[in-house]
Amino acid sequence: MITSSFGVVGRTHSRDDDDDLPDHKRKPRMQWAWWIVALLLTFALYQLAGAGWIYAKATLAQHLIARSWEKAKPDGRVERPWPWADTRAVARLTVPSKGVDLYVLDGTSGRSLAFGPGHVNGTAAPGSEGNTVILAHRDTHFAFLKDLGDNDEIDIETARGKVARYRVREVTIVDKGETRVLDAADSSQLTLITCYPFNAVQPGTTQRYVVVADRVA
Secondary structure: OEEOOOOOEEOOOOOOHHHHOOHHHHHHHHHHHHHHHHHHHHHHHHHHHHHHHHHHHHHHHHHHHHHHHHHOOOOOOOOOOOOOOOOOEEEEEEEHHHOEEEEEEEOOOHHHHOOOOEEOOOOOOOOOOOEEEEEOOOOOOOHHHHHOOOOOEEEEEOOOOOEEEEEEEEEEEEEOOOOHHHOOOOOOEEEEEEEEOOOOOOOOOOEEEEEEEEEOO
16 A cells, blocks of 8 residues: 555556557557447447438428428319329328427338328328328437327318317327227227337337327317
8 A cells, every 4th residue: 555645545556467568469459449449430420420311301301292282272182292202291290289290191101201201091081080090200200209198189181271180098009010009990080100119229119109189170
């Protein structure tokens, strides 16, 4: 033990094993360490850039879809938002209390979901009687679902300008293989589905976050 003039009690410093290595063996170790650090930083930047691109693409697409939606107002015929698009908007989804304003696309292919929420074909048309099911990604368009609770209201507008209002009745988490959420309903209801958990790092989660709302107006 060593006691300094400042009264601090410490212990003697032991030599590191690398201190005994000759320079020609010590340098390769340092080089490998720097390469590992560089690779980790590159991977982190790649992940951030990818996430930024996905968000930017989703945001830009919604602006282009909004333009095609507004042009459809006179006759309710919505054109493709860009010439090579293989889908078009079928509804506008808004949550006034959360500042959410989204355009719902026809179908749920991977290409469609990259640009906006998708209406599940075979379920009730948006704003009509039955169970209308809409899917979207948890990290872009449906990230707001985690903030919805009982009695929050959701509006669905059709291409002809008719608005149906829904009130949240249930929020639940189910296995991705659970199909009852797609079942037909006797009354008008809206089912919103996204992957869960919201903070998952890897895609392809095994659970789904489901919000069910009943039509009230």
